[in-house]
Structure formats: C-alpha cells, structure tokens
C-alpha cells in the first residue's frame with residue numbers, strides 16, 4: 001500500500017505525456033456469514049450475472065472479480081467469498097483479512113440462526129483489526145422465499161443501525177422485484193446495485209489503492225500461496241483454494 005501511495009505522489013509531478021498508463025484500482029471486498037446463507041450465489045450473481053445452478057460449500061476462500069467503470073475510471077471489484085463452515089475456514093482466515101477495503105456481512109432471512117451469528121462475525125473482523133473505518137454493509141439474502149421469512153426487516157434494520165451499517169434485503173436467486181416492491185427496483189438487478197454502491201463509496205473515499213500483487217490476490221508481498229483449484233469457466237469468475245489446505 002505505501003509503495004503505491006508514494007508512486008502516486010511521484011507521478012503527480014510528471015506531465016501527462018510522461019505518465020504511465022493508469023493502473024486499474026482493485027477494491028477487495030470480503031463476504032462473510034454463516035454457511036448456506038448464499039455468499040457464493042451473491043458473488044456469482046454479481047460477477048457472472050446469473051444464479052449458479054449448483055453450489056458446494058466453499059473451502060477456504062474463492063474469489064471472483066469483475067471490471068466495472070465508475071465515473072470514467074475502470075475499477076476491478078474483487079469479491080472474496082469466504083467459507084462459512086468453521087472447518088473450512090481455519091487455515092485461511094488470517095490471509096483474507098489482509099488489505100480489505102470493505103466487508104459484506106450476509107445472513108439468510110429464512111434463518112434466524114444465521115442472523116444471531118452476526119455479532120460473532122463482526123467480532124472476528126474486529127479481532128483481525130478491521131475497524132469501523134472500513135465500510136461495512138449488511139445483506140439479508142433469500143428474500144424470494146417470502147413464506148419462510150424468520151428475520152423481519154425491522155429487527156434487521158435495528159441491528160444494522162446499532163452497528164452503523166446500511167441494510168440491504170435481496171435475493172441472489174431473483175434479484176429483481178418480486179411484485180411487492182420490498183426489494184429490487186423495477187427490472188434492475190438489486191445484487192448488482194448493492195456491490196456497486198459499495199464500490200462507489202470506496203471510490204469516493206481517499207484513494208485506497210491495492211495494486212495487483214505478483215502471484216495473486218493475497219496482498220502485496222503476501223506470503224499466502226493461492227493455487228487455482230477450480231475454474232468456473234469463461235464467465236469472468238475465478239475460484240482459488242489454498243494450496244496448502
């Protein structure tokens with residue numbers, strides 16, 4: 001990070017004709033929450049534009065990325081889809097909390113237990129030195145399952161307010177309006193809007209630049225070795241697992 005910031009200062013003294021082409025900024029956003037709440041489906045929806053036909057429990061961490069343009073600047077949004085199951089997390093946890101720009105906490109609106117787990121996820125972030133200065137949002141997923149809702153909007157909103165986070169309720173499966181107007185707007189993709197909101201917020205802050213480190217997304221000079229474990233195939237999504245797991 002420091003290296004990048006100093007190179008930006010250096011560049012400002014050059015004329016535009018001598019400037020190197022701008023590097024694409026990368027926003028690293030981690031997505032955390034209980035197993036089964038839909039983290040993989042949400043990240044896949046944003047990066048591949050569809051609901052995955054089949055998912056398996058994430059092992060370690062998968063990451064997916066998508067290049068977007070905000071106010072004329074190309075930005076790479078890198079979503080780190082973390083494992084919800086404790087036994088699949090242990091070895092990776094300390095690595096994916098490095099150089100994080102924003103955190104997305106996910107619960108399942110049809111699972112009160114996943115909502116009750118949120119304080120533990122927030123605590124884990126704290127323990128990894130992620131303070132409130134890092135933008136955080138709360139997402140209630142699976143809103144398409146209207147008949148099975150266990151976590152009402154009111155209680156979720158109270159929780160979000162208490163933790164100074166915006167709340168979004170959505171569905172990775174059907175991110176457009178379900179007819180009652182409770183989530184999604186018209187035909188717009190609500191999941192898309194959620195992640196783009198985070199990206200806009202990050203862009204509007206003091207530049208938080210993370211250059212693509214040589215050897216993968218583990219962070220500049222990171223010691224973690226990430227090896228390709230699975231390829232989702234031609235949709236801009238990539239999956240990685242810890243080669244030592």
Ligand SMILES: Nc1nc2c(ncn2[C@@H]2O[C@H](COP(=O)(O)OP(=O)(O)OP(=O)(O)O)[C@@H](O)[C@H]2O)c(=O)[nH]1
Pocket residue numbers: 033034035036037038039040041042055056057058059082083084085141142143144145170171172173174
């Ligand atoms: N109806 C409905 N089902 C969903 C939605 N999102 C995810 N699911 C289903 O919920 C199950 C779990 O989804 P995943 O995305 O794998 O959950 P996860 O949070 O990544 O789970 P871990 O990898 O174990 O941490 C799958 O069967 C999905 O098809 C949604 O918005 N609506």
